[in-house]
Amino acid sequence: MFYAILAYHVEDELLTWTPEQDAAVVAKVIEVQAPLRASGHLGPAARLDDTRKARTLRGPGAGMVLDGPFAETKEQLLGFHLVEYDTDEEAIAAARKLREVNPTAVYEIRPVKLYVPADGFGATKG
Template identity: 90%
Template sequence: MLYAILAYHVEDEVLSWTPEQDAAVVAKVIEVQAPLRASGQFGPAARLDETRKARTLRGPGAGMVLDGPFAETKEQLLGFHLMECATEEEAIAAARKLRAVNPTAVYEIRPVKLYVPADGFGAT
């Protein structure tokens, strides 16, 4: 089963990091990802740009493009990791490893059904 591990964080906090602080957190996250990638479990991961640059498309017909994600929480979705795990518990364990190196982040774990698989990842 594929799981998305969605990374939430207080955006203003992340944006306040110096380039050195940001690079240090990213380096630690990549270090956690490495053995998961080597095992074939870890798929694409992405960091989303600032929410002020986000747009939402909604409404009937062609829809209307609105500014922002309109989240109702303090934290914003800032990125995600896509993993293949045998069980939900395994996905939660991976999220705990990621959080251990970025403890102020919040991770949401959700099963994923791919409708456009990429490069064989998630074929099972």
């Protein structure tokens, strides 16, 4: 089963981090990812850009593009990890490892109902 581990954070707090603080957290997350990747459990992961740069498409027909996600919460979705495990408990354990190095983040673990592989999409991007 694939699970999406969605990373939420209070974005205003993240934006107060210095580049060095941000790089330190990212480096720790990459350290946690390494054994997950080596064991074959970690798939794609992404850190999303600022929510102020986000757009929402909603409404009938072609829809309307609106600025921002308009989340009714203090935390915003800032990234995700795609992992593969046999049980919910294993996916939760992976999220706990990620949270150990980023304890102010909130992680949502959700089974993936549909997975469409990327077929090399983005393989040449850095």
